[in-house]
Amino acid sequence: MKKMQIFVLILGLAMLYSVASISQNVIYTYDDVGNRTSRTLEVLKITNNSESDTCNTNPKDKRKENGTKAIDNVAVTIYPNPNNGAFEVKVGHLSEETVVDIFLYTLCGEIVNKQKHASETTTIDINDHKPGTYILTVIIDGKKKTWKVVKQ
Numbered sequence: 271m272k273k274m275q276i277f278v279l280i281l282g283l284a285m286l287y288s289v290a291s292i293s294q295n296v297i298y299t300y301d302d303v304g305n306r307t308s309r310t311l312e313v314l315k316i317t318n319n320s321e322s323d324t325c326n327t328n329p330k331d332k333r334k335e336n337g338t339k340a341i342d343n344v345a346v347t348i349y350p351n352p353n354n355g356a357f358e359v360k361v362g363h364l365s366e367e368t369v370v371d372i373f374l375y376t377l378c379g380e381i382v383n384k385q386k387h388a389s390e391t392t393t394i395d396i397n398d399h400k401p402g403t404y405i406l407t408v409i410i411d412g413k414k415k416t417w418k419v420v421k422q
Contacts, residue, residue: 296309296311297310299411299412308412310414337349339415341408341410341413341414344361344362345361345362346408346410346415348406348417348419351417351418351419352419352422354422355421356393356394356397357393357396358391358392358394359372359392359406360390360391361391368411369411370389370408371385371386371387371388371409372384372385372388372392372406372409373406373407373409374419375407377405382396394406400421402421403418403419403421404418404419405417406419
């Protein structure tokens with residue numbers, strides 16, 4: 271009986287470790303010559319709610335969030351927010367070597383939209399997703415900020 275309890279404990283720990291490793295995303299940034307400059311570990315929340323794109327959030331959330339934030343002295347503006355299925359991410363005054371990545375997640379942590387090496391103005395269309403709250407992450411040269419984006 272004691273061997274069975276130890277086996278169940280080890281099996282449980284192995285399952286926990288495997289779920290934890292699946293729910294992580296490692297983001298590397300590199301300099302111009304290809305040397306890795308930073309490593310960021312992003313932990314995603316995993317749920318079993320497959321019926322809703324936004325984890326049963328209230329689509330009538332009318333709070334407006336300030337749409338402009340600065341990332342490393344670069345202004346990033348999100349508008350309109352709340353929106354009806356499409357919105358723009360505007361990044362001001364980019365140099366040629368600046369790398370901009372944009373990710374849109376559900377509150378469950380599922381990636382809805384991914385834009386690698388985005389331009390100064392990027393339109394994100396989420397018309398095929400349910401109304402609710404989403405998390406927008408903008409990464410500029412390895413530094414990131416997040417916004418709540420509401421689709422009505």
